[in-house]
Amino acid sequence: MAQKPSIPKGTRDFSPVEMAKRNYIFNTIKEVYALYGFQQIETPAMENLSTLMGKYGEEGDKLLFKILNSGDFLHGMTPEEVANTSTLKLAAKFCEKGLRYDLTVPFARYVVQHREELALPFKRYQIQPVWRADRPQKGRYREFYQCDADVVGSDSLLNEVELMQIVDTVFTKFGVRVCIKVNNRKILTGIAEMIGQADKIVDITVAIDKLDKIGLDAVNAELADNGIPAEAIEKLQPIIQLSGTNTEKLVTMKEVLKDSEIGLKGIEETAFILSKLEGLKNEVELDLTLARGLNYYTGAIFEVKALDVQIGSITGGGRYDNLTGIFGMPGLSGVGISFGADRIFDVLNQLDLYPKEAVNGTKILFVNFGEAEANFCLPVLAQLRSEGISAEIYPDTAKMKKQMSYANAKQIPFVALVGESEMAEGKINLKDMTTGEQQLVTPSELIKILK
16 A cells, blocks of 8 residues: 655645735735835755854754755765764764755855845845744744845945835735834843843843733743842833833833933934834834844844734844854844744734735636537637636536536636527627626627626
8 A cells, every 4th residue: 555645744735725825925025025126036945054054053053954965975984983973963074055044144145155246235035935943833834934125234224114114015915904013122232231230131131022921920030030130120110011102112211221322322223213104004112022032133123913813923123233244244234024924824814814816816717518619719718818817718528517616616706608609699608606697798898897
């Protein structure tokens, strides 16, 4: 008995309907990126391991999918050496390449490698799959897509403003109400200074970033477990629980951080960004508990939450000061965002927001009654396709019931019925599969109806 086929854990097949939905997401994001002058690049699925290793921390290195060298990768090693060498050292010897873990490190490599060809600032977007040898679970996959946009080679805060405008435009097009949360790494550094715990900045922000998930008491307990003194935790409370409008929060924090130069710089940057975002269709909120990977970001940080669905962040990003420094080209600042395509897919599903024209493929099916009828239909099909209308003819002269079942299975909204009488009049009997109504139309009338 043949073994039942399967796919690796943490990967997925996508049906035609699912692909239509995913393409709707990707195409919408691409169109908006292009409106703002971003250009698309692609990088190889596999990179040299020397490019990837050491860029994601020790845990990240373990999650890299490594590719065995082709040919005799054991050449030159004795069985004893193989048996007595650690797994990591063996992997370093046997594997020179790996699947990309994200789009950021390959982008940094791309910028350094092609620096002489690029006009700065360089605005790029990239929509490609990435791979992580993570433990598969609900919502976490080993293969998934990232939809990144970055501007490198410019310190201007107008870049941050435009990226938030892109977020607003994309979710407005999707019909999803969102809250765009904004904060600044410099503000968080200033807060750590203000409570006398500058060296504990990572512990503090990792803890307060969990406020929505675990609640205030659990956050305070985690702070204490990380060695933050009770007095410092007490000073944090009014900041963690700060409410009011964005302007009111900025005024309060300007007073709180009056003795922190870096904190005041963060307030200034945030005030500028927020002042330019007042005309957005979606809500923008200064959230002082937003942290987002503080070892990576150095300035403004962003996160987007859907308002009508319980789900995690669906877009995130921020400013970083040294993207290319890991490849020996320091001092190139950048700012970027990444749309979470898989989570957006789930949000649009839950809210039933996919446009029918984006999901439905074929607009009309011509029933095949025989050779003469098919010959009549073929020029009409060509006309429809030249007008951008998706149309097909059933390839076989099968029973009517089978052909109509095919139309129903593919959710084709219209069916064309052409027999002897229709051919004699040069017309098509058009059936609306939703209402069941039928009408006799000319090819030109058919085009108008379907368009």
